[in-house]
Amino acid sequence: MKRRIVAAMLAGVMALGMLAGCGGSGKSDSDGGSSDKKSSDANIAVFYYTYSDTYIASVRTALDAKLDEMGVEYQDYDGNSNQTTQNEQIDTAIQTGATALIVNIVTSGSVDASSQIVEKAEAAGIPVIFFNRAVEDDKTEGDVLGSYDKCAFVGTDAPEAGHMQGEMIGNYVVEHFDEMDLNGDGKISYAMFMGQLGNAEAIYRTQFAVEDADKIITEAGKPALEYFDASNSDKYQVDQDGNWSATAANNYMTTNLSQYNEGSNNMIELVICNNDGMAEGAISALNDKGYNLGTGKDCKMIPVFGVDATDAAKQLIADGKMTATVKQDADGMAACIADLAKNAAGGKDLMDGTDSYNISDKVSNKIFIPYQEYSGK
16 A cells, blocks of 8 residues: 655645645535535555556556546555455445545456445545546446445446457458468367356457357358367356466466377467456466477467556567557546546546546446557557
């Protein structure tokens, strides 16, 4: 945890009370009294499901910078992938005077977990901004976000990344089918690394990356993709810790390659990952076996696709070690969260001035940050 306080002001300016931020809105506090809030009065608590996630680390860096620019007091919390820990941190933040909560929930898609947090915020009369990780599933959409007027969500349209990844994979396979078919059996054998069971993003990426790719491939007259391990009916390998980690993918891929390789005439010919961290882990395992060593190297390239467009993934693509990814805009997400936080600090409605954003047509306080294809070209 760390606290950053931007207070670069002259004593004379402080005396005049001219702190950076929004002016009063005239809104009522939860106790019914009048309010003339300034962003300088804000004490914002920001909760991350884990600091170790590469994409989340990018959002944190960008959001810290935005909150610094706002000139507000804030504190970051590492949930360390434990919902109980995060709940306790939220209790502590409220007890110590937090005026707004920004929450990257640990238990993604759980109405029970997110409702508890909303109830805590409502009891304290403070806004709560969820981001990145879903707070409800398709069947309960709006139940949580519609339960409190000082609540909002900033994230992504979950299926979009899977559709984009599937399109990129399908087009790539059609164009490179013969060189990818290492054992000449007329099929492309793939591995799939899933970030977390029950996570909406992981579910849709796992589903549509293959479904959409297969549609393009079969329409081109080629056989659909074939999962490398016929005994695995799930057709994916999941990070059991739910951390979408490079380590999990590396361990799986290392084990896979001990049995599925060119020597056995059954090499994995395509790797699909739910995020770039897992792609990094898979590439590291491939490197150890002499694959994906980079542009100009005398080695074979196993196409690897990820999601996030982290700096590390961009470098791997530039080096010729990774094929492509789908950009999840960390800066854009942080900027949107900061806009809502500024509204909260100024006593405004959270969604004030958000018309330029892509807002869900089903839930009026749910904002989607668009994905983008990234192949380094």
